[in-house]
Amino acid sequence: MAQLIGKAACAVVLEPGAAASLGRLSLPESGDLLVVVGPEGGITGEESAAFDAAGAISCRLGPTVLRTSTAGTVAAAILLTRSGRWS
Numbered sequence: 185m186a187q188l189i190g191k192a193a194c195a196v197v198l199e200p201g202a203a204a205s206l207g208r209l210s211l212p213e214s215g216d217l218l219v220v221v222g223p224e225g226g227i228t229g230e231e232s233a234a235f236d237a238a239g240a241i242s243c244r245l246g247p248t249v250l251r252t253s254t255a256g257t258v259a260a261a262i263l264l265t266r267s268g269r270w271s
Contacts, residue, residue, distance in 0.1 A: 185220070189238035192218035197227065197235045198259055200249045202242040206259060209243055211267045219263065221256040 189195040193215020196206060199222075211217070220227070220235060227235070236242070245258055264270050 186234055186238035188218055189220075189235060189240045192216045194218070195235075195238070195240040196220065196259070196263075197232065197240045197242050198222065198245060198255055199227065199232070199242040200244055202244040204241060204243045206243040206245055206262050207266070209241065209266075211263065213268075217263050217267065219256060219259045221252055221259065224252055 193212040194209075195218040196209065197220040198206070218240075220240065222231075232242070245255060245262075250258060
C-alpha cells in the first residue's frame with residue numbers, strides 16, 4: 185500500500201478524528217487520487233504511521249462515522265466532483 189500512496193498525486197486516508205476535512209482538501213490538477221478506507225473498527229496505529237510516512241493525508245468525511253461500504257463511495261464522490269474530472 186505504501187508504494188501506491190507514494191506514487192499517487194494525492195493519497196487520502198479516511199480517519200474520523202482527523203483535523204483536515206476531505207471537502208476542503210486542496211487537490212492536484214492532475215495525477216492519481218487514492219483513497220484508503222479502513223476496515224470496520226478503524227486503521228491500526230501501525231498502519232496509520234506507515235501511510236503517513238508514505239505521504240498520505242488523513243482526512244475526515246464529516247461529524248458522522250460511516251460504514252466502510254459507504255465511506256469509500258462518499259469519498260470518491262467528493263473528490264471527483266471537486267477535482268473537475270467529471271467536467
